[in-house]
Amino acid sequence: MHKSLLPLVAALMAGGCAAGPDYHRPEPKAAAGGTFIMQAAAFDPLAPLPDRWWKLYDDPALDELVAQALMANNDLRVAAANLAKARATLSEAKAGRLPSTNIDGGISYGDGMQDVGGAFTQDKAQWSHNGSIAISWEADLFGRVSRAVEAALADAQAVEAARDAVRVTVVAETTRAYLDACSYAHALAVAQDSYRAASDSLKLVTAQEKAGSVGLYDVERAAAAAATARAAIPEVEALHQAAQLELAALMGGTAADIPFAARRCVLPPAPVAALPVGGGADLLRRRPDLRQSERQLAADTARIGVATAALYPTIRLGGTGNVFGNDSVKGSDSLSFSVGPLLSWSFPNISVARARIRQAKAQGEASLAAFDGKVVTALKEVELALSNFAQEQIRLSSLEEAQRRSARAHQFANQRYRAGSISWLDVLTAQQDMLTARAAQAASLQRLSSLRIDIFKALGGGWNDAAPPAPG
Template identity: 55%
Template sequence: MPADWWRLYDDPALDNLVREALSANTDLRVALANLDRARAIYKEARGGLFPSTNVSAGANYGRDQTTWTGAGQAPKTWSYTGGLDVSYEVDLFGRVRRDIEASRADTEAVAAAYDAARVVVVAETTRAYVDACSYGESIDVANSSIELARRSMDIVSSEEHAGSASHLDVERAGVTLAQAQAALPPLQGQREAALFELAALMGRTPSQVPESARACTRAPEIAGALPVGDGTALLRRRPDVRQAERQLAADTARIGVAVADLYPRVTLGTSGNYLRNDYLKGNRTLSFSFGPLISWTFPNMMVARSRIAQARAQSAASLASFDGAVLNALKESEQSLSAYDAAMQQRDALVEARDRAENAFLLADRRYRAGSISYLDVIVAQTSLIDAKSQVAAADQRVGSARISVFKALGGGWEQASTQ
């Protein structure tokens, strides 16, 4: 399954629409912002591997009576201070490493969510375009059916004036024409709805429907069989499965973070300070300190053990979610393939029915002109032909939509986003 599966349609207009949707879709912009946030959190967690520093500096002007040994008030002087504090947590029990591991897995889960959003945007953009084209094709079929019914109406009206047809035949022809005309407005409304959906997916307003989509009146087709692949490849491709697996990894790593809180934290720290005062005639005072700091919640371990239990419960929930994601991926793929196969079989049968209805109408028209049958038989054959053409057009739309559902279920339309 290629990541850019929509190119299999070999439709430059569709390719341009998908590329614009990938760059302007509002849901994708939200997902990308979430990914940027997750990356920033991951970088923050990685900062725990390095020493933390704090630099301070200050300047003051005034009297310092505490250091004045002369008579009267101390003179006004400038004093300057500076300091540097450095601390480093010694990761003896893996708390920092596990925290980084959890943060990285979180970022990868958010990246998978972004990929899942790409799958949806690509599939729904393609579906909206194919639907608009299919409805355009159905509108053409409806217009041709209206024209066919109108010609029959004109013919039978002329024959009524000539005395070779009854007014009943005219009314029957009028019913067929009205029914054909009634089928047109719903198709036009559905086409407009598909075009508006396409505009929204591309980050446009309804008044900014792409002209290439509005001009399309024939749905694009794919030559050859669908590149389905095997089940293992499916599970690797599906971003929702990868998201669930990465979330499980993150929650499992947090168990290690919670367990590390059972043990002491050892932090190495050093600090240095500087003082200069004009009263001291340029003399400077320097001081420094160095030593470890040990913090431990012993003997009250209730909080730490409760957090371990919470982390383990969350990991168990994530494992169940992962199992569910795998089952859902397999279910959706089988359902979409089954629906696509059924839609193709239905279309083949409807195409055969349309061809037979066309032959029946031509035969009925010839026999009516020869005077061997009544015009009612022609009306019946004509109605069957119009219905058959409409059903084939609707079947084409269902096949196109089912094909896109297959691509969507198989996880097509993403390239793994970086966590960096």
């Protein structure tokens, strides 16, 4: 490089600054960092949710299912491909900091023209060769390139957070499908037991009717109760099969790939300790969708700088070298070169640039509003999940009491019927109450297991990555 250009290059390197606003993370409302309003004995507000929260169930089969889903799930494959694309885009943006080069060359054959004393004469056909090399480097004086890299980095981090959000969903839904398969297996066993009990009662009352001790009315009531109990079985079987198919799909398989663990499970496991829910500050750091929204805001803020840089000149430093030769052009005459800065500036027509700045600023405001909205939604989802779980836990406790008492009432009714103090209709009524209580308890157990997953999912489900690195 020519010595006269060195001071200019040094000045450009030292004086460069990034146009547009510098990004600062938004501060959520103070209320968002406190403990959750909903509290219950089943929750631990001091312990944050661990990354691998499904291990709280202490179920090796569940651990294996989640591991397989994380390897084979098709949605995760899509998310991983999107992340690879975003990182490639970041590499492209970083390449803007490097010099660009272009090399051309060729050989041709044909007639040529020669300047002899101001008059052009035609030479004989001959071979000609030519070549050129150009090197150009943009002096990022106003930060267009650095802001573009900053935006691409934040975009890649947003896509990475989206990938983590898919992971949270896959783990949560895999666990839910497994627990549903276990819960519906339990409910199916209850429904089948209820049908057997109703069938036994029908056989008994039918025999008594033949003996003349009861009438046809009692037989019809018993038969109706047995049919009602039998009708509940197909619905539960369908739900059980649907949960197994959902689990297989989450693991990237088909109906033939339903895990054996889901087929043999007959009772849903429960966490071995109180649910660690932490507080609002833990939630804001952990949820991938909030991280994705915050990174999107950072990218849109950087793009304001990219748009603002268009108001100022673009300066490129570089040089070119050319060679052309044939039978007539030889030696030093065949070589040429140039070196120096190149300035490009749209001034005074900058209305397009200013319009793009307004567009970028409006997009930044929209991204900030979207982030604030997602924070509010995340807090609402957690509070709602905690409330639903706590209320369903109370309901399940009442249903378990109702099941115990209805079973005892049915036992007493049988004893009193044998003693001749009540009619068979009273026994059927007590039996129906018992079967209804058992079915309600099984359904509540399934709902409670699913609501527990809602809590884990709303809390973010782990992958609490460190804060994104500073743009560079």
